[in-house]
Amino acid sequence: MIGQAIADGLLTGGILALGAIGYSLCAHMLKFANFAHAEMLTWGAYLALAVVAFLPAGQPIGPFSFGWPLLVAIAVSCVGTGLIAVAADALVFSKLRKRRANSLTLVFASFGIALILRNLVLFVWGADAHYYGQELQISLEILPNVRLMPDQVLVLVLTVALVVALHLFLKFSRIGVAMRSMAENPALSQVCGIDIAKVVRWTWMLSGALAAIAGVFAGLTVQIRPEMGFNMLLALFTAAILGGTGSLFGAVAGGLIVGLAESLSALVIPTGYKAAVPFGLLLIILYLRPQGLFSRSARV
Amino acid sequence: MIGFVSYLVFFLTVALILGIATLGLNLQWGGTGLFNAGIVGFYAIGAYTFAILTAPPRPELVGNFELPWIVGLVGAMAAAALAALITGMATVRLRGDYLAVATFGIAVTIQLVATNFEALTGGTMGIASIPNPFRGLFATPLANNLGYLAVVVVILAVAYVALERIARSPWGRVLKAIREDEVAAETLGKNTRSFRLQAFVIGSTLMGLAGALYASFIGFVSPFDFLPILTFQIWTMLIIGGSGNNRGAILGAIVVWGIWSAIGAASSKMLPEQFQIYGGAAQAMIIGLALVLVLLLRPRGLIGEQPVTSRHAA
Numbered sequence: 001m002i003g004q005a006i007a008d009g010l011l012t013g014g015i016l017a018l019g020a021i022g023y024s025l026c027a028h029m030l031k032f033a034n035f036a037h038a039e040m041l042t043w044g045a046y047l048a049l050a051v052v053a054f055l056p057a058g059q060p061i062g063p064f065s066f067g068w069p070l071l072v073a074i075a076v077s078c079v080g081t082g083l084i085a086v087a088a089d090a091l092v093f094s095k096l097r098k099r100r101a102n103s104l105t106l107v108f109a110s111f112g113i114a115l116i117l118r119n120l121v122l123f124v125w126g127a128d129a130h131y132y133g134q135e136l137q138i139s140l141e142i143l144p145n146v147r148l149m150p151d152q153v154l155v156l157v158l159t160v161a162l163v164v165a166l167h168l169f170l171k172f173s174r175i176g177v178a179m180r181s182m183a184e185n186p187a188l189s190q191v192c193g194i195d196i197a198k199v200v201r202w203t204w205m206l207s208g209a210l211a212a213i214a215g216v217f218a219g220l221t222v223q224i225r226p227e228m229g230f231n232m233l234l235a236l237f238t239a240a241i242l243g244g245t246g247s248l249f250g251a252v253a254g255g256l257i258v259g260l261a262e263s264l265s266a267l268v269i270p271t272g273y274k275a276a277v278p279f280g281l282l283l284i285i286l287y288l289r290p291q292g293l294f295s296r297s298a299r300v
Numbered sequence: 301m302i303g304f305v306s307y308l309v310f311f312l313t314v315a316l317i318l319g320i321a322t323l324g325l326n327l328q329w330g331g332t333g334l335f336n337a338g339i340v341g342f343y344a345i346g347a348y349t350f351a352i353l354t355a356p357p358r359p360e361l362v363g364n365f366e367l368p369w370i371v372g373l374v375g376a377m378a379a380a381a382l383a384a385l386i387t388g389m390a391t392v393r394l395r396g397d398y399l400a401v402a403t404f405g406i407a408v409t410i411q412l413v414a415t416n417f418e419a420l421t422g423g424t425m426g427i428a429s430i431p432n433p434f435r436g437l438f439a440t441p442l443a444n445n446l447g448y449l450a451v452v453v454v455i456l457a458v459a460y461v462a463l464e465r466i467a468r469s470p471w472g473r474v475l476k477a478i479r480e481d482e483v484a485a486e487t488l489g490k491n492t493r494s495f496r497l498q499a500f501v502i503g504s505t506l507m508g509l510a511g512a513l514y515a516s517f518i519g520f521v522s523p524f525d526f527l528p529i530l531t532f533q534i535w536t537m538l539i540i541g542g543s544g545n546n547r548g549a550i551l552g553a554i555v556v557w558g559i560w561s562a563i564g565a566a567s568s569k570m571l572p573e574q575f576q577i578y579g580g581a582a583q584a585m586i587i588g589l590a591l592v593l594v595l596l597l598r599p600r601g602l603i604g605e606q607p608v609t610s611r612h613a614a
Binding site for chain 1: 333335337386387389390391393394395396397398400401402404405406408409412413415416528529532535539577578580581582584585587588589590591592595596599
């Protein structure tokens with residue numbers, strides 16, 4: 001029972017971690033809470049769905065429920081979702097930044113953008129749940145009494161691989177270094193010849209792409225619905241704050257903690273309250289350690 | 301004609317009730333610069349507390365105390381204030397967007413409690429026969445609704461006058477100073493955290509009051525009455541009317557509720573059954589679009605804040 005809850009929690013946690021990393025990157029650099037980030041997950045899932053519907057149905061690969069079309073779809077959806085994020089910044093956020101608007105005005109604008117994006121999904125795809133495929137899978141007993149679908153195992157493995165790749169990217173690539181320096185000190189970065197607009201675009205692109213992957217994974221392991229992202233928003237915020245905004249491994253740890261707390265909570269409280277667990281965690285962390293568990297800075 | 305007048309009365313009552321919540325938001329955002337992303341949470345707390353305190357007993361519910369109307373209103377305000385105090389205390393010392401996230405969390409949580417805590421809230425069935433002092437008082441429903449509208453107008457007027465007065469009081473000036481430059485206010489010896497917390501709690505209390513008035517007017521609450529879209533609606537009302545201006549808040553409430561209702565009526569008349577969902581999506585998108593466009597093109601809204609100069613400056 002506990003073993004299964006931990007396995008499920010790790011899976012949700014991995015998906016939340018991907019979403020939280022993207023949110024955290026942007027929030028750290030641009031210093032505002034982007035309420036529209038959750039809609040990027042939704043859009044990522046739906047864009048992939050559109051591509052899958054367009055491509056011919058492929059044979060499922062090995063024990064998984066999907067074939068090569070979904071892999072193509074993930075790639076397309078990463079680019080597409082990244083572009084949506086870049087467009088939102090170009091059309092709204094960058095204009096407000098240029099006017100030196102209060103950072104809460106940006107939060108506010110993200111509120112409006114979230115509403116538009118969410119309802120656009122409803123317009124295009126309707127309110128019903130969708131799936132990437134109808135293939136049935138046989139669950140594997142990976143440990144005694146712990147069962148996972150092959151898809152879920154793959155999602156976990158891919159999440160780990162993505163986090164490692166992302167860490168290397170931020171640590172060693174030119175653009176990664178520029179992103180970290182921008183977040184630390186925008187003025188100094190500019191003096192050093194970093195093209196700020198370009199770095200901001202890359203950050204949105206990366207954050208959107210990660211959200212898209214998280215969205216597809218969520219769609220693959222649960223289902224695709226217009227409110228899927230919105231329902232994860234609180235958990236994403238909590239994961240990012242828990243880890244300390246701007247910290248990659250912090251966001252991963254935050255995601256895993258939230259995912260585990262949600263699934264373990266089902267053992268002690270009625271499942272209906274599962275979605276309130278992040279809020280409880282959030283209040284505790286804000287009271288005790290608002291800079292997050294893994295942040296070096298002491299101030300928020 | 302009678303049909304139109306009754307609709308108008310109904311429309312105005314709801315718009316003005318939302319106006320009270322918008323006034324609360326104006327104190328938080330317009331007056332102090334606090335971002336409340338969970339308005340619907342405080343509104344729902346008010347509505348449910350009112351319902352639980354005043355509705356007639358039902359064997360399967362632990363609440364429903366059948367207390368007097370006014371006790372319900374006061375209780376609703378107290379409950380909303382308490383919720384605001386808890387979230388406010390966790391976040392008031394942090395950067396503004398933490399308050400946004402925490403209040404968003406309140407709204408999500410309240411929705412869950414309303415849906416799942418069946419013994420108290422009636423779950424998805426909700427709570428019915430919530431008292432309205434005017435129901436059955438006069439001969440026609442129209443007269444009853446007019447009576448209730450009068451009560452709402454009086455409460456709105458009291459809130460408006462009170463807010464106008466405190467905005468001009470030393471207390472209100474401190475709030476404005478915090479909004480403009482918190483460090484400067486602190487340097488002048490003001491305990492900015494305490495002031496921000498006070499403004500947040502008072503604003504949320506008004507939202508709770510609005511929720512209670514709504515519950516009493518409609519006579520029924522269920523989780524479906526308190527969807528996240530309400531938060532967006534009230535924000536749009538404030539921003540379109542003019543943040544920082546109490547008259548703007550009320551004007552915005554009437555204008556935005558008018559547009560919302562008109563689109564709703566049009567889509568339910570013109571769209572066939574299976575496309576009704578698009579009407580709702582269109583309403584929400586227009587609200588979102590209005591928010592973003594006003595922020596970009598006319599940040600001060602319809603009326604906007606009036607510049608205030610010191611009497612001693614001239």
